[in-house]
Amino acid sequence: MSSSICLRCLKRSLVPIEASLPPTAAQRAAFSTSPSLSANPPKKKGAVGKPVVRAGKTLKLAKNKRASTVRPPAPGERKALRKRVVLSNTNALEVPGLQDLTTDNVDGGAVKGMRGTVVGLGNDTVDALRALEAFKPTQGWSLFRRPASLVRRETAELAELLQAVKESDGQGQQQVERRVVFGEKLSGKSVLLLQGMAMAYLQGWLVVHYPDAKDITIAHTSYRPVQTADGDTIYIQPHYTAQLLGNIAKANHGLLSGMRLGKQHQLPVPVQANISLARFAELGANDAELAWPVWQALWSELTAPSQPETEGLQRPPIFVGLDGVDYIMRDSAYLDGEARPVHAHDLALIRDFTNFLSGKTELPNGGMVLAATSASNRPSAPTLEHCLSRGHAEPQLPSLLAARDRLREQCTTAQSTADLDLSDIDQLLITLPTPLADQLRVFRRKLLASQGRGIFSSETIQQVCDAFQPELPRWDPYLAIDQRVADVMGRVTARKVQGLSKEEARGVMEYYARSGMLRGAVTEGLVGEKWTLAGEGIIGELEKGAVRARF
Amino acid sequence: MVFIFGVNFPESQLVSRSLQSFYGIGPSVCTKLMARFHIHQTAKIGALGDRQINDMAAELSTMTLENDLRRQLVENIKRLRDMGTYRGRRHAMSLPVRGQNTRSQVMTARKLNRVDRRG
Numbered sequence: 001m002s003s004s005i006c007l008r009c010l011k012r013s014l015v016p017i018e019a020s021l022p023p024t025a026a027q028r029a030a031f032s033t034s035p036s037l038s039a040n041p042p043k044k045k046g047a048v049g050k051p052v053v054r055a056g057k058t059l060k061l062a063k064n065k066r067a068s069t070v071r072p073p074a075p076g077e078r079k080a081l082r083k084r085v086v087l088s089n090t091n092a093l094e095v096p097g098l099q100d101l102t103t104d105n106v107d108g109g110a111v112k113g114m115r116g117t118v119v120g121l122g123n124d125t126v127d128a129l130r131a132l133e134a135f136k137p138t139q140g141w142s143l144f145r146r147p148a149s150l151v152r153r154e155t156a157e158l159a160e161l162l163q164a165v166k167e168s169d170g171q172g173q174q175q176v177e178r179r180v181v182f183g184e185k186l187s188g189k190s191v192l193l194l195q196g197m198a199m200a201y202l203q204g205w206l207v208v209h210y211p212d213a214k215d216i217t218i219a220h221t222s223y224r225p226v227q228t229a230d231g232d233t234i235y236i237q238p239h240y241t242a243q244l245l246g247n248i249a250k251a252n253h254g255l256l257s258g259m260r261l262g263k264q265h266q267l268p269v270p271v272q273a274n275i276s277l278a279r280f281a282e283l284g285a286n287d288a289e290l291a292w293p294v295w296q297a298l299w300s301e302l303t304a305p306s307q308p309e310t311e312g313l314q315r316p317p318i319f320v321g322l323d324g325v326d327y328i329m330r331d332s333a334y335l336d337g338e339a340r341p342v343h344a345h346d347l348a349l350i351r352d353f354t355n356f357l358s359g360k361t362e363l364p365n366g367g368m369v370l371a372a373t374s375a376s377n378r379p380s381a382p383t384l385e386h387c388l389s390r391g392h393a394e395p396q397l398p399s400l401l402a403a404r405d406r407l408r409e410q411c412t413t414a415q416s417t418a419d420l421d422l423s424d425i426d427q428l429l430i431t432l433p434t435p436l437a438d439q440l441r442v443f444r445r446k447l448l449a450s451q452g453r454g455i456f457s458s459e460t461i462q463q464v465c466d467a468f469q470p471e472l473p474r475w476d477p478y479l480a481i482d483q484r485v486a487d488v489m490g491r492v493t494a495r496k497v498q499g500l501s502k503e504e505a506r507g508v509m510e511y512y513a514r515s516g517m518l519r520g521a522v523t524e525g526l527v528g529e530k531w532t533l534a535g536e537g538i539i540g541e542l543e544k545g546a547v548r549a550r551f
Numbered sequence: 552m553v554f555i556f557g558v559n560f561p562e563s564q565l566v567s568r569s570l571q572s573f574y575g576i577g578p579s580v581c582t583k584l585m586a587r588f589h590i591h592q593t594a595k596i597g598a599l600g601d602r603q604i605n606d607m608a609a610e611l612s613t614m615t616l617e618n619d620l621r622r623q624l625v626e627n628i629k630r631l632r633d634m635g636t637y638r639g640r641r642h643a644m645s646l647p648v649r650g651q652n653t654r655s656q657v658m659t660a661r662k663l664n665r666v667d668r669r670g
Contacts, residue, residue, distance in 0.1 A: 075563075219591045219592045220591065220592065220593045222591055222598065223591055224589055333592065334591065335582070335586035337584035337587055338586070339582060339583045340588070369627060
């Protein structure tokens, strides 16, 4: 029989328990004066596994934490918000008696009569302009109850030009007006273009608008090379063309649906022979692959001579507008096969426009080609700038020469320089563009200095007058000129958009006041103050100073 | 997803970004490639036509990229070392190759200059 306890255990059980066990802390405490915890501190719990990430010294507050619960914006949502055009402000007052620009008052004389007043735009005009993307988000449309714009000197001039084109109808060759408007930032170039489009639309013209040349040339849309009939390589932009076709079809729907195809075109898809031009343009707008052939065919239809007696083959005059012309007068951001920059004039859409602008493509039914420069975030286009300054100075030259000749006549009768009538020279100094004004200033100084040595002699004055040969701005021969740009700009009228006159400024400020956007009475003093602060009537600055600024 | 040169790219990705993900294609080569096939700067992978994708894949397969390029690099260094050139020796010793001082900072050389360089 085995025992229930082993011998070793039995032996251990005989040793006193206290001696066999290691002394515990509590037992030792009886022999120490220091507290047990201090003598034998418990081990700190160290980090197990990874070391602790170093916490920075930055102050972290709960309020600085970003809330990440918000849904991120969908693709295109932020761009849509950025490009959103608001044309109404429900807080602004309805202006009583605000006249609209209508088909009845759109002729040259009537518009001239409305100079200095603000006129509204009718609903269908607004729709058409919106479809053409003529309103820009940076303009002040969202400040007033409904879209309205000031009729200024340049607007009246534009109306007269449209009238002249209209009246040239049926007198052999149709007139086509080609011009580029330029001017300071916020001087109203784009709105002038918009007014031109509105007037052309109301007169029953077909309106085509390239809303922003920047979008076409900065290489943000697809492109593809094609060979033209004369062997050149040009670059088509299928998606942008489709978008433009959509705009044209939408804005001119009434006109285009009354017209039909009159020629045979080679298209990649079969098209009904007598399809209306509206449906034809929509066809191109819906399919980017079809857009380019449709664009070409559409333009060949629209630039065909009108046949008013045949149903559907009547063709109206055409208004072609483009904003941001600086972008098309230089190399684009697109690259050719060898990674060299493509000149903007090699882009097919731009080439079509420059052909209209230079007159290479005829508009047999008349029309107007109007381009506006852009002064904010402007790319450098030195050739364009030169052509514009020269084109602006050229018409002023005769008045300068006439003033000189008058002076020369005076000096035969004058006894001293004090007798010379310099008032028209002083007047010209204010109105002339800078390059001519500088030369005139030197001439004036020489004229007055000619008597400096004491004796007045009419011969000296005559010599000074003869020596004064004002020169137009000349191209710096050490810079390479862009010949293609110079050729296009050769026959184009350059028109500078100046500041408003005081009367026009008063007209627009009264409109601000009647809309409830400008508090207080519009007095002579207030108009003068705002006009001066706005850089002598730069309309955008005037609006900033009078409506947007809050003190 | 679009399959280019052995890699699947999401359709929403930029073409330039996708191309530059390959070892051996940086901004310059990418610009030239895209110009060659007439792809604009902001084009997304999804917007490319089949023909453009095929042409691009064919072009990429003729180029020395990825592992081939890495191997080429290593071979070049090996060749220098086997010839016993100064540059080869400096690579083998993980020291600067182009005459830089070695008194204080040679961290980059320590990291990169080696015969079996990763790329």
